Amino acid sequence: MKTVSYSLDEETALGIKALAIQTKSSQSDIVRSMYSRIRLEKTLEEMQSQAEPLLKRLGLETEDDVANYAKSKT
Secondary structure, eight states, rough: OOOOOOOOOHHEEEEEEEHHHHTTTTTHHHHHHHHHHHHHHHHHHHHHHHHHHHHHHOOSHHHHHHHHHHHHHO
16 A cells, blocks of 8 residues: 555545544545545536436436336346
């Protein structure tokens, strides 16, 4: 594992420390978790953007529309 150093404002540093205490995790674990979550959110946004043209063609505008469409195909 590689050790890196970043500058954080006091509020962020204290927040990470508090989360680590609350979750009984290391501060490194908190930062890794935040990175993973942001990366996942970005991936989901990209997938949604790529799927949007097809969804529009199918007339699927809401999550309920998608769920009903999926049910009709099973």
